[in-house]
Amino acid sequence: xxxxxxxxxxxxxxxxxxxxxxxxxxxxxxxxxxxxxxxxxxxxxxxxxxxxxxxxxxxxxxxxxxxxxxxxxxxxxxxxxxxxxxxxxxxxxxxxxxxxxxxxxxxxx
Amino acid sequence: xxxxxxxxxxxxxxxxxxxxxxxxxxxxxxxxxxxxxxxxxxxxxxxxxxxxxxxxxxxxxxxxxxxxxxxxxxxxxxxxxxxxxxxxxxxxxxxxxxxxxxxxxxxxxxxxxxxxxxxxxxxxxxxxxxxxxxxxxxxxxxxxxxxxxxxxxxxxxxxxxxxxxxxxxxxxxxxxxxxxxxxxxxxxxxxxxxxxxxxxxxxxxxxxxxxxxxxxxxxxxxxxxxxxxxxxxxxxxxxxxxxxxxxxxxxxxxxxxxxxxxxxxxxxxxxxxxxxxxxxxxxxxxxxxxxxxxxxxxxxxxxxxxxxxxxxxxxxxxxxxxxxxxxxxxxxxxxxxxxxxxxxxxxxxxxxxxxxxxxxxxxxxxxxxxxxxxxxxxxxxxxxxxxxxxxxxxxxxxxxxxxxxxxxxxxxxxxxxxxxxxxxxxxxxxxxxxxxxxxxxxxxxxxxxxxxxxxxxxxxxxxxxxxxxx
Numbered sequence: 260x261x262x263x264x265x266x267x268x269x270x271x272x273x274x275x276x277x278x279x280x281x282x283x284x285x286x287x288x289x290x291x292x293x294x295x296x297x298x299x300x301x302x303x304x305x306x307x308x309x310x311x312x313x314x315x316x317x318x319x320x321x322x323x324x325x326x327x328x329x330x331x332x333x334x335x336x337x338x339x340x341x342x343x344x345x346x347x348x349x350x351x352x353x354x355x356x357x358x359x360x361x362x363x364x365x366x367x368x
Numbered sequence: 369x370x371x372x373x374x375x376x377x378x379x380x381x382x383x384x385x386x387x388x389x390x391x392x393x394x395x396x397x398x399x400x401x402x403x404x405x406x407x408x409x410x411x412x413x414x415x416x417x418x419x420x421x422x423x424x425x426x427x428x429x430x431x432x433x434x435x436x437x438x439x440x441x442x443x444x445x446x447x448x449x450x451x452x453x454x455x456x457x458x459x460x461x462x463x464x465x466x467x468x469x470x471x472x473x474x475x476x477x478x479x480x481x482x483x484x485x486x487x488x489x490x491x492x493x494x495x496x497x498x499x500x501x502x503x504x505x506x507x508x509x510x511x512x513x514x515x516x517x518x519x520x521x522x523x524x525x526x527x528x529x530x531x532x533x534x535x536x537x538x539x540x541x542x543x544x545x546x547x548x549x550x551x552x553x554x555x556x557x558x559x560x561x562x563x564x565x566x567x568x569x570x571x572x573x574x575x576x577x578x579x580x581x582x583x584x585x586x587x588x589x590x591x592x593x594x595x596x597x598x599x600x601x602x603x604x605x606x607x608x609x610x611x612x613x614x615x616x617x618x619x620x621x622x623x624x625x626x627x628x629x630x631x632x633x634x635x636x637x638x639x640x641x642x643x644x645x646x647x648x649x650x651x652x653x654x655x656x657x658x659x660x661x662x663x664x665x666x667x668x669x670x671x672x673x674x675x676x677x678x679x680x681x682x683x684x685x686x687x688x689x690x691x692x693x694x695x696x697x698x699x700x701x702x703x704x705x706x707x708x709x710x711x712x713x714x715x716x717x718x719x720x721x722x723x724x725x726x727x728x729x730x731x732x733x734x735x736x737x738x739x740x741x742x743x744x745x746x747x748x749x750x751x752x753x754x755x756x757x758x759x760x761x762x763x764x765x766x767x768x769x770x771x772x773x774x775x776x777x778x779x780x781x782x783x784x785x786x787x788x789x790x791x792x793x794x795x796x797x798x799x800x801x802x803x804x805x806x807x808x809x810x811x812x813x814x815x816x817x818x819x820x821x822x823x824x825x826x827x828x829x830x831x832x833x834x835x836x837x838x
Contacts, residue, residue: 278759281760326753
């Protein structure tokens with residue numbers, strides 16, 4: 260019996276458990292994951308970092324790959340790190356904005 | 369979080385993060401070719417080794433002061449004062465700053481450290497030389513000082529060459545790269561000047577006032593190394609820790625260049641005791657500090673992380689006190705100031721306390737509160753990301769110890785300055801006691817963090833999102 264290939268929702272959920280070490284906020288809420296694609300167990304993730312010189316970037320990148328690889332039914336994982344477009348605060352989720360201390364007016368603006 | 373599904377193309381289901389605007393969709397994926405190299409450079413044990421050594425010196429230097437607080441009522445050229453000063457400056461401040469440079473320079477410049485082996489040689493030489501130098505100052509043994517000073521200088525030569533080469537290979541020529549290169553150069557010049565001073569005490573070949581030379585030496589290190597470093601790397605670190613931009617790079621550049629030009633004039637003016645020239649060049653340095661402060665203020669105004677951590681607060685408080693200290697220094701060197709800094713004058717001690725205890729100590733301690741948890745996290749938890757739940761770096765600290773440690777260090781400045789000003793052993797003892805309590809708590813917090821290297825915590829579920837402390 261083989262595992263069922265994961266769908267993108269499962270991948271997003273797995274990535275949502277990875278915290279950025281500085282802000283303690285998930286990399287999904289920080290807007291670091293640009294896209295997730297799943298095709299017959301082949302998972303492709305496009306991600307970025309808040310800054311190209313992020314010192315924990317290697318671990319976040321490796322951890323993203325590892326978290327996806329651990330999902331049942333995954334055959335291949337490709338995690339691409341891109342800086343085009345550059346990360347910007349507009350990519351923060353409402354949850355991240357609240358955790359960073361934005362006022363409710365700013366969050367709902 | 370449940371992202372909405374979008375379209376299926378050739379059997380693949382594609383999802384997008386819901387908050388991302390259409391304009392932010394990725395175009396051609398590109399990976400910065402130098403990025404992985406800078407990451408690797410950041411994983412080293414070298415900076416942590418320097419941090420641990422620096423913390424040991426913080427405790428030792430504080431103990432020296434707590435055991436002999438009345439030394440601060442002596443002229444600043446007194447052997448015990450010089451020994452305690454070097455325990456603080458070489459033992460704590462330089463150890464931490466050079467160790468942090470081994471971490472920050474590759475990250476800030478997007479490259480690898482030129483030679484980690486040179487870095488370890490520097491560490492070994494530094495670890496041996498500084499205790500010897502402090503002991504030699506305490507005993508006022510200039511021959512011994514010369515020997516240990518030479519060992520220390522070799523270590524600094526290795527550090528400077530390593531930094532220059534790292535800057536060169538990075539290809540970066542921005543203000544941060546210049547600040548790193550300048551800071552390493554000034555540190556080397558300061559150490560060589562210090563060696564010259566010790567030789568001059570022995571052979572007396574420089575017909576200049578030794579106290580005036582000592583002041584020039586001190587300002588070469590203070591402005592040349594510490595302030596120059598802060599004027600550059602702050603604009604990489606603070607934006608990184610607060611999610612801020614730097615909208616005013618022009619002020620950053622003006623700040624750095626004014627300080628460099630000011631120091632080029634200030635050091636000889638102090639050595640030859642020309643008060644007006646010292647005041648003019650000191651004013652240039654003050655102008656540089658104000659420009660840097662203005663740029664930092666503008667950067668902080670853009671921060672997306674609204675709450676400011678205790679470490680960043682302490683760092684900013686230290687920077688502000690350095691600006692105020694520069695004003696005090698200007699008053700001291702102005703020739704018509706009645707309470708000016710005559711050779712051996714006691715008022716210079718108040719200035720020194722403002723600079724070191726009020727300025728550099730919170731700036732360096734504050735950054736330690738950010739850097740040590742981050743380095744520890746990278747070694748203890750970085751390899752586990754994606755495999756098991758990992759805590760945030762900030763969760764490694766003990767907030768109570770951190771806050772009390774930093775605050776008691778800050779409170780201690782006032783009685784220390786009052787004691788030095790009034791030549792009061794009682795106030796000095798109170799100040800040294802408060803400082804000692806602050807350092808004990810601060811060090812306990814740092815040890816709590818470092819303990820994760822040997823005893824990492826095991827989380828069974830992802831930690832709750834970390835609302836940043838106000």
